[in-house]
Amino acid sequence: MQLAGKTAIVTGGASGFGEGIARAYVSEGAQVVIADLEHGKGEALARQLGPLAVFVRCDVSLRPDIDVLVHTCVDRFGVPDIVVNNAGTTHTNMPLLDVDEATFDKVFAVNVKSIYHMVLAVVPLMRKRGSGVILNIGSTAGIRPRPGLTWYNASKGAVNLLSKSLAVELGADRIRVNAICPVIGETGLLEQFMGMPDTLANRAKFLATIPLGRMCRPSDVAAAAVYLASDAAEFISGVEFPVDGARTA
DSSP: OOTTTTTEETTTTTTTHHHHHHHHHHHTTEEEEEEESSSHHHHHHHHHHHGGGGEEOOOTTTTHHHHHHHHHHHHOOOSSEEEEEOOOOOSSSSSSGGSOOOHHHHHIIIIHHHHHHHHHHHHHHHHHHHHEEEEEEOOOGGGSTTTHHHHHHHHHHHHHHHHHHHHHHGGTTTTTEEEEOOSBBBBHHHHHHHSSSHHHHHHHHTTTOOOOOOOOOHHHHHHHHHHHHHHGGTTSOOOEEEEEETOOO
């Protein structure tokens, strides 16, 4: 049990990578607060995971929602040891000039500003306790971008870099910060990333760019999130951790 006795918040935790992380954390002994907009899915997952899990409906782009989330965690399980900023969105793969301003604003609000809100809410608590782990789900898109996703790529580049900067600034407080960077994955956002129907032929175009020959799975990201949150990674902070089958090698 690598995370026994730990308390974690996982945003976007009702499906995709977040669900994989929440399941893995509970299996490793952690208490998990699942945050998501999808109330039905989130409640169902919390019920499946049992007494170590609770669901909170949360729009991560809104500071009041983040405050409720963190307060619920503290009241139910205590100050979070681990926060996984996984909630994310994208725009459909398309020429950069075709992405409207509202979509741009939403991508940056969910992918980047949400981390600002979360840091302001949890860092004072972690500082007071003298330890903490923050994991931000970045992307290979912020390391080796694909065309048609320029504004999404930019948001994930910000996540990757701010993770490094947070690690430097918060190191003296014994708060570790890392970015996990998955390659294109088997999640609900897949067709938007591809900008085309999810067919075997269309998948093949993307698989050809991944040396290990498959897309990222929730279990892949979950394994990285367990390790980086565990005591085994106590001296690892400020890294971009690709989970990408050598896509960015």
